[in-house]
Amino acid sequence: MANQILTLANGETISYLLEHRPRRTVGLKITADGLVVHAPKRIFAFQLNQILQEKSGWILNKLQARAANQVAAIEWVDGEHLLYLSQDIQLTIVKNSSNKALVLDANTLIMATPTPDNHALVHRKVVHWYxxxxMADFGRRLTILAAKLGVPTPPLTLSNAKSRWGSCNSRGEVRLNWRLLQAPPNIINYVICHELAHLKQMNHSAKFWAVVESLFPDYKQAEKALKALSPQLHRM
Ligand SMILES: [Zn+2]
Structure with missing residues (x-):
């Protein structure tokens, strides 16, 4: 680990932390401390410099957003970082003669497409994958938590709402926002418990919260955490 300075063509400088890792590509990450670069053990300084110069637009954009204490918008390009069950995963776009189904390999989400520069397409494909x-992840949780409450598993649909994480209608159907898949598992469990509790109480009365608590004792903490997390989950 070493502190380095990157000098851009316009003379602007960016300091970063360089960490050598057993990997073949250069990875960039913006943390609370700034830019962190993971580089292969055998890379020439001029090669690393060239890669950082090419990515300088992305780096500056992310550093500015961090400085402004904002959540930076996702850029649908190779190397972008995404959240998956609160884990940091990296989008890797590979040029290929045909489109292939996305694959999550460890912390890398791999997309093979003939048009890696078509950002709208990349966006659509990632959202579709999420x-x-x-659907699969929430379905599994819903089955387990419905059994815990002692009710049959309700039908599940996904929602794309901008403001709500879940809902339950009078027909007993549960809708969950697919963006929740970016959240920690316990937050997803809380939202599911909340909606399941509506199968017993179609309101937010004290009786309702007692049902929630029986399923998810730490619900107040989860509700708070979900609120704090919302801007980040809405990036996508
Ligand atoms: Zn509710």
């Missing part, structure tokens, strides 16, 4: 995973 929705597919969300």
């Amino acid at each position: 929705q597919k995973q969300a």
Whole structure:
């Protein structure tokens, strides 16, 4: 680990932490301390410099957003970082003669496409992948938590709402926002417990919260955490 200085073409400088790792590509990360670069053990300084110069637009944008204490918008490009069950995963776009299904390999979400520069397409494909995973993941949790409450598993649909994380209608159907798949598992469990509790109480009365508490004792903490997390979950 070493502190380095990157000098851009316009003379502006960016300091960063360089960490050598057993990997073949250069990875960039913006943390609370600034830019962190993970580089292969055998890389020439001029090669690393060239890569950082090419990525300087992305780096500056992220550093500015961090300085302004904002959540930076996702850029649908190779190397972007995404959240998956609160884990940091990196989007890797590979140019390929045909489109292939996305694959999550360890912490890398791999997309093979003939048009890696088509940001709208990349965006659509990633959202579609999240929705597919969300359906499976939320479905499993819903089955387990419904059994805990002693009710049959309700039908599940995904929502794309901008302001709500979940809902439960009078027909007993549960809708969950696919963006929740970015959240920590316990937050997803809380939202599911909340909606399941509506199968017993179609309101937010004290009786309702007692049902929530029986399923998810730490619900107040989860509700707070979800609120704090919302801007980040809405990036996507
Ligand atoms: Zn509610």
